[in-house]
Amino acid sequence: xxxxxxDWRRTHYANQHNPEIAGSDVTIMGWVHEIRDxxxxxxxIIRDVTGRVQVTAPSKKVDEDVLKQLxxxxxxxxxxxxxxxxxxxxxxxxxxIIPKEVKVLNMADQPLPMDPTEKVKAGIDTxxxxxxxxxxxxxxxxxxKIKGQMFHTIRxxxxxxxFYEINTPKLVASATEGGTELFPIAYFEKEAFLGQSPQLYKxxxxxxxxxxxxxxxxxxxxxxxxxxxxxxEAVSIDAEASFxxxxxxxxxxxxxxxxxxxxxNENCANELEILGHELEVPSGDFPVVTYDDAVDIxxxxxxxxxxxxxxxxxxxxxxxxxxxxxxxxxxxxxxIKPFYVMPFEDDEKYxxxxxxxxxxxxxxxxxxxxxxxxxxxxxxEEKGLNPDGFGSYLTxxxxxxxxHAGWGVGADRLxxxxxxxxxxxxxxxxxxxxHRLTP
Ligand code: ATP
Ligand code: MG
Numbered sequence: 001x002x003x004x005x006x007d008w009r010r011t012h013y014a015n016q017h018n019p020e021i022a023g024s025d026v027t028i029m030g031w032v033h034e035i036r037d038x039x040x041x042x043x044x045i046i047r048d049v050t051g052r053v054q055v056t057a058p059s060k061k062v063d064e065d066v067l068k069q070l071x072x073x074x075x076x077x078x079x080x081x082x083x084x085x086x087x088x089x090x091x092x093x094x095x096x097i098i099p100k101e102v103k104v105l106n107m108a109d110q111p112l113p114m115d116p117t118e119k120v121k122a123g124i125d126t127x128x129x130x131x132x133x134x135x136x137x138x139x140x141x142x143x144x145k146i147k148g149q150m151f152h153t154i155r156x157x158x159x160x161x162x163f164y165e166i167n168t169p170k171l172v173a174s175a176t177e178g179g180t181e182l183f184p185i186a187y188f189e190k191e192a193f194l195g196q197s198p199q200l201y202k203x204x205x206x207x208x209x210x211x212x213x214x215x216x217x218x219x220x221x222x223x224x225x226x227x228x229x230x231x232x233e234a235v236s237i238d239a240e241a242s243f244x245x246x247x248x249x250x251x252x253x254x255x256x257x258x259x260x261x262x263x264x265n266e267n268c269a270n271e272l273e274i275l276g277h278e279l280e281v282p283s284g285d286f287p288v289v290t291y292d293d294a295v296d297i298x299x300x301x302x303x304x305x306x307x308x309x310x311x312x313x314x315x316x317x318x319x320x321x322x323x324x325x326x327x328x329x330x331x332x333x334x335x336i337k338p339f340y341v342m343p344f345e346d347d348e349k350y351x352x353x354x355x356x357x358x359x360x361x362x363x364x365x366x367x368x369x370x371x372x373x374x375x376x377x378x379x380x381e382e383k384g385l386n387p388d389g390f391g392s393y394l395t396x397x398x399x400x401x402x403x404h405a406g407w408g409v410g411a412d413r414l415x416x417x418x419x420x421x422x423x424x425x426x427x428x429x430x431x432x433x434x435h436r437l438t439p
Pocket of ligand 1: 231236363408411
């Protein structure tokens with residue numbers, strides 16, 4: 001059978017080639033990025049997850065069989081090459097590989113559905129249709145390497161701060177917030193929905209005595225919008241902490257974001273350079289603007305906004321223009337926040353709710369939660385919802401629910417900030433939007 005690894009194994013990744021290993025034999029494995037045949041000499045660029053390395057085959061120095069194998073290669077095929085490393089001032093890493101043996105692991109068909117070397121630019125739809133080829137581009141894989149670092153840091157951060165990682169169901173019987181933004185599914189003889197948020201479950205874990213929990217998981221929203229910052233399936237980073245209020249969890253969120261920024265700067269310098277993106281790390285606490293002040297700022301900027309309204313897109317832009325960078329938007333009108341948000345004791349118009357913004361992009365919403373059963377039932381009713389629909393959630397509030405607070409951060413939106421992407425689709429491997437369900 002052709003194309004098997006057998007006893008071949010990679011000895012070096014592309015980025016491990018440098019003049020220090022000149023003279024040694026290596027085995028590289030990867031994709032054929034480019035082939036340039038000048039008759040007397042042939043260059044084949046091999047690409048792997050770390051970068052590229054040049055294979056140089058002068059016909060005088062290289063076996064005829066090997067030359068023929070190289071000549072027959074097609075772009076984007078998967079190959080393994082054994083050869084000797086030799087210094088070369090002209091080659092990208094200061095070295096090139098003179099090939100001794102070539103093993104074709106899988107020949108790629110031609111023509112390719114899109115060109116991963118980007119000599120021909122493709123639009124986002126073509127790229128997403130051939131996403132596996134698209135991600136072979138270093139400026140695309142860089143986004144997912146940074147996203148991976150983000151999740152790594154976030155998990156470390158939570159574990160270091162005493163949070164337990166949980167997984168809650170995504171198949172649910174009713175709406176989290178009673179909204180209409182739910183995907184109904186057939187669940188045997190019943191109707192069920194895809195979860196729009198782990199909100200109610202993470203709160204129940206506070207009643208379960210888990211103290212501090214986090215979850216990184218999918219959320220599903222049947223919003224019909226078609227924007228650069230919404231998808232119908234997104235990943236949410238959710239945290240909930242007992243014996244804490246809104247200010248406590250804002251501090252946690254603030255510290256977590258700073259640690260993510262620092263780690264990405266430190267560990268993903270190469271990826272940031274590929275993306276041409278610089279990440280500024282704010283020092284200390286993010287600025288805070290109250291909702292009341294935000295209304296004034298927005299109106300002063302010439303965008304009309306009444307007190308009590310949610311921010312329109314134009315209002316978000318005006319506010320982002322004024323504030324810049326990361327900032328918290330606090331003290332929201334209770335009326336436009338969900339039923340589980342704690343009102344101010346001395347002024348029930350306001351809620352202990354906050355958003356974390358980056359320029360004009362909402363990254364997170366959070367709040368102190370209502371932990372008193374009677375108040376919760378009252379607020380559910382005031383939102384026009386039926387408490388009967390919240391049976392098992394409400395029960396958890398009757399038998400010892402501690403005061404608690406929490407937030408949810410959109411992971412894909414945070415990735416937009418980290419990578420300088422303008423379209424959330426760039427930051428999701430296989431995005432799900434109004435028009436796309438495949439691949
Ligand atoms: P927006 O007002 O921007 O639509 P939201 O207030 O409806 O967001 P929340 O319910 O507060 O969203 O969800 C918490 C976080 O989850 C948001 O701040 C955002 O980062 C992320 N998020 C929410 N909905 C989506 C979506 N459809 N696509 C991507 N991320 C989302
Ligand atoms: Mg929100």
